[in-house]
Amino acid sequence: MKAKNMPRDEAQEESIQLNTSFDRILGQRGIKNHLYAALRANSVSHAYIISGEKGSGKLKLATAFAAAMLCEDHAERPECACGKCRMCIQVQNGTNPDLSVLNLGKDMSKKKTASISIDEVREQMLQSIHIRPYHGRAKVYIVPDAQNLTQQAQNAILKSIEEPPPYVRIMLLTDNTEKLLQTIRSRCVELSMKAVPDSLMRQFLMKEYRVPDYRTSAILSFAQGNEGRAREYAAGDAFLDKVRYVAKLLGAIRDLPSYEWVAEAAQLAADKAAVRDYLGLFTSWYRDLYLLKSGGDRKYLIYSEYGEKIQAESERVSYGYIQRSVSAVERAEEQLDRNVAPELVLDNLFAVFSGISEGIP
Numbered sequence: 001m002k003a004k005n006m007p008r009d010e011a012q013e014e015s016i017q018l019n020t021s022f023d024r025i026l027g028q029r030g031i032k033n034h035l036y037a038a039l040r041a042n043s044v045s046h047a048y049i050i051s052g053e054k055g056s057g058k059l060k061l062a063t064a065f066a067a068a069m070l071c072e073d074h075a076e077r078p079e080c081a082c083g084k085c086r087m088c089i090q091v092q093n094g095t096n097p098d099l100s101v102l103n104l105g106k107d108m109s110k111k112k113t114a115s116i117s118i119d120e121v122r123e124q125m126l127q128s129i130h131i132r133p134y135h136g137r138a139k140v141y142i143v144p145d146a147q148n149l150t151q152q153a154q155n156a157i158l159k160s161i162e163e164p165p166p167y168v169r170i171m172l173l174t175d176n177t178e179k180l181l182q183t184i185r186s187r188c189v190e191l192s193m194k195a196v197p198d199s200l201m202r203q204f205l206m207k208e209y210r211v212p213d214y215r216t217s218a219i220l221s222f223a224q225g226n227e228g229r230a231r232e233y234a235a236g237d238a239f240l241d242k243v244r245y246v247a248k249l250l251g252a253i254r255d256l257p258s259y260e261w262v263a264e265a266a267q268l269a270a271d272k273a274a275v276r277d278y279l280g281l282f283t284s285w286y287r288d289l290y291l292l293k294s295g296g297d298r299k300y301l302i303y304s305e306y307g308e309k310i311q312a313e314s315e316r317v318s319y320g321y322i323q324r325s326v327s328a329v330e331r332a333e334e335q336l337d338r339n340v341a342p343e344l345v346l347d348n349l350f351a352v353f354s355g356i357s358e359g360i361p
C-alpha cells in the first residue's frame with residue numbers, strides 16, 4: 001500500500017524501510033542471476049511467483065527487484081538499483097507511486113490466516129493498474145501472502161496477468177504455491193527461495209551480529225538456511241533459552257508427574273506470541289529422536305548439543321510414540337489457527353508427549 005493510503009499515525013509507527021539492494025540478500029545466487037539477465041536484456045516478465053517459507057526473504061528480494069526496475073541511475077551496475085536516487089529513496093520509504101505492496105503497514109502476523117479479499121485487491125491494485133506509471137518505465141505490484149488471496153481475488157488478478165498493460169509487473173509472494181490457481185501459475189515465472197548455505201550464514205552472523213562461534217553452530221542448525229530465522233535467533237539470547245528449556249522439558253516429560261507438565265503448559269501459554277516458536281522446537285526435537293532411532297548420523301541433529309540425551313531417549317521410545325507426538329504438534333498448530341485457548345492446546349499436547357494420551361489417531 002502506498003503510504004498516502006495509510007492512516008498517518010500508522011505509517012509513522014511502522015517506519016517502513018524496504019530493501020532496494022540485491023547485495024543485502026544472502027545466497028539466492030540462481031534467482032539473482034536469472035533476474036540480472038532479465039533486467040540486462042530488458043526482458044522482465046509481467047508476472048512472477050516468488051515462493052519460500054516465512055523468513056526466507058521473499059519481500060526483500062521483490063522490493064530489490066522493483067527498485068532495480070524503477071531506479072533512475074543505473075550507471076554503476078545496470079542490473080542493480082543505485083539506492084540513492086529519488087526513485088530508490090521512495091522505494092525504501094514505501095512512498096514510491098509506481099510501487100504498491102498490498103497491505104503493507106498492517107500487522108502481517110495478524111494476516112496469517114485472514115484471507116485477502118477481492119475488495120482489497122480492487123482497492124489497492126486493480127483501480128490503479130491502468131493508470132500509466134508516474135515516473136518509471138514500470139508499475140510494480142507486490143502481493144505478500146498470496147496464498148491468502150480468496151478464489152475471487154485470484155480470478156480478478158488472473159485477468160490482469162492475462163492481458164496486462166505493457167508497463168505492469170506483478171509479484172505474488174507465497175509460502176504455498178499450491179494455494180494459487182493453476183491458471184495463475186501457468187502465466188507466471190516461478191522463482192523459489194533456497195536455503196542459504198551454512199558457510200555464508202556463518203560469515204554473516206559473525207560479521208553482522210558478532211555472534212561467538214559456539215552460538216553460531218546452534219543458530220545455524222535451528223535456522224536451517226532461513227535468513228529471517230537466523231537474524232531473529234542471533235538478535236538475543238531468548239531463542240537459545242527456549243532451546244534449552246525444550247531440551248530439558250521433553251527429555252524428562254515421560255517421567256514427570258502430570259501436575260508438573262500441566263504447570264509448564266500454563267506457564268508457556270501465558271506468552272501467547274511464543275507458543276508457535278515452541279511448537280516448532282517440539283517438532284525439531286521429535287525429528288531428532290526419529291533420526292537417531294532410525295540409525296541416522298548425529299551430525300545431522302538439529303539439537304546438536306544434546307546428542308547424548310537424544311540418543312538415550314530414542315532407545316526408550318517407540319516409532320509410534322514419535323509419530324503420535326509429531327502429529328499432535330501439527331494438530332496443535334491447527335487448533336491455534338482456530339483460536340483454541342493455548343493452555344488447552346498445550347495440555348493436550350503434553351499429555352501425548354508424556355505418554356498418558358495416544359492423541360487423536
Ligand SMILES: [Zn+2]
Nearest residue numbers: 071082085088
Ligand atoms: Zn536509484
